[in-house]
Amino acid sequence: MDEIITWIRSKNPELDGEISGDTDLIESRLIASISFLEFISLLEDLSGRSIDVGSLSVDDFRTIDRINENFLVPVA
Numbered sequence: 138m139d140e141i142i143t144w145i146r147s148k149n150p151e152l153d154g155e156i157s158g159d160t161d162l163i164e165s166r167l168i169a170s171i172s173f174l175e176f177i178s179l180l181e182d183l184s185g186r187s188i189d190v191g192s193l194s195v196d197d198f199r200t201i202d203r204i205n206e207n208f209l210v211p212v213a
Contacts, residue, residue, distance in 0.1 A: 138201060138209075144179055148172055158202040163195055180208045 142156050145167050152167070162168045168176055174190075176198075181188055188208065197207045 138205060140179070140183055141201060141204060144176065156201065158205075159200050161199055162201070163199050168198060180204070184208050 138158075145156060145162070146152055148169065149167055156162075156167070160167070177188055177190060196203065198204055
C-alpha cells in the first residue's frame with residue numbers, strides 16, 4: 138500500500154492531507170485519467186499479474202482498500 142500512496146503523492150505534490158484506506162481517490166481526483174495507464178502498470182508490477190483493462194470499473198479504483206482487495210490480495 139505504501140507504494141500506491143507514494144505514487145499518488147508523486148502525482149499530487151500539493152497534497153498535504155492523509156490518504157486513508159477509504160479515501161475516495163476518484164472524487165478527490167487523486168488518480169487522474171491522464172496517468173491511469175501508468176497506475177495500472179504500477180498495480181501489475183506490485184501484484185505480479187496482468188490486469189485486463191477491458192474488464193475494469195471505476196469503482197475498482199475508488200479507494201485504497203478496494204484496490205488492495207481487487208488487485209493486491211493473492212488469488213486463491
